[in-house]
Amino acid sequence: MIYTVTFNPAIDYVVRMGKELLPGMTNRSDSEECYFGGKGINVSTILKNLGLENTALGFVAGFTGEAIKESVNKKGIKADFIDLPEGISRINVKIKGSEETEINAQGPSIPQEAIDKLFEQLDRLVDGDILILAGSIPSSLPSDIYERILEKLSDRKVDTVVDATKDLLKNVLKYHPFLIKPNNHELGEMFDTVLKTDDEIEEHAKKLQALGARNVLISMAGDGAMLITENGEKFRVGVPKGQVRNSVGAGDSMVAGFVAGFLKNHSYGEALKMGTAAGSATAFSDDLATGEDILSLYEKL
Template identity: 80%
Template structure:
């Protein structure tokens, strides 16, 4: 089974305006939409759209948390969310007009007993399972929570995927995660530099391998993606042609597509193609991509 963890799920409330947003004034929208997610949930959704059963773990709270859990179940995803005793799961406001404005909420506090419940769930994972940890962590969680979770399964044959940034990512490399996915800017930030060429990106990706990562997947937006595999090979792919409509969830889609592509036939080249197709398909959609949209782009790569 594939498991994803979303520490701080959210409802994204998207408000579309043709007029300029005027602070301090009453503004009128043209339309509104709600999207239920969070990085791990996004990964779960794409995996399900590609035909892979998976279970979403994490924390939810209040009426918004119930709505998030229900939306996950409606997508056909298994969920074992832990309900928190206080607060509400986040509502993030995304205002899309002449410029884009975002207000991301804090989310509920996660008490220690709830954290222990998640750790107990993680301990139940079995050899052959996949564990995907994605995104930042709320202030109420310890900064080493990723390390604590991975340590719980370090003695088992469980493939761990980590999609995080900076120290949150660097500190788990000693556990030799199966896959990490920084983008080219995040990769440079980890080493205090700006990476401008493929050679520079490859060089620094291999440095992450020296620190313990097995496979390093680097997304580069319109420039495609690169994979440095645990076999020492470099794989490179461009992006399909299409109009970018949405950047939210594209990176999560790439992670999901990579995992789906890899476990289909254990080919890193095919995994990179499927990951790129999934990320691009979401970028070309208003919401997370359908399986059909991903397959169409994959066949064209």
């Protein structure tokens, strides 16, 4: 079974405006939309769209948490969320006018009792399972929560995927995650440098392997992606042509597509293609990509 963890799910309230946002004034929208997710839930959605059953774990609270659970259920995703005693799950406001403005909420406080319940859920994982951890962590969680989770699973043959940044990612490498996915800018930030060429990106990806990562997937937006595998292979792929409509969830889609592609035939090259197709398909959509859209782009790569 594949499991995803979303520590801080959210409802993204997207407000579209034909004009620029005028601070201090009454602004009127052209349209509004709501999207339910968070990085782990996004991964779960794409996996489901590609035909892979999975279980979404995480924390929800209040009436917004109920709406998130209902949305996940409607998508046919199995979920086992932990209900928090206080607060509400986040509502993030995304204002899309002549420029994009975002207000990301903090989210509810997560008490120790809820953390203990999550670790009880993780006790169910067995050899052969996959656990995907994606995104930042709320301030109410201990800063080493990723490390504690990977340490807990270190005595089992559970493949872990970590999509995080800076120390949150660097500190788990000693537990040899199956896959990590920084983008090229995040990779450079981890070493206090700016990476400008493929050779520089490859060199620093291998530094993360030396610290323990098995496979390093580097996304590079319109420049495609690179994969450095645990077998010493390097794969490089561009992106298909299309109009970029949305950046939210593209990285999560790439992670899900990679896992789906790898499970299909255990080929790293094909996994990279499927990951790139999934990330691009979401970027070309208003919402997360459908399975049909992903497979269509996959055939063109």
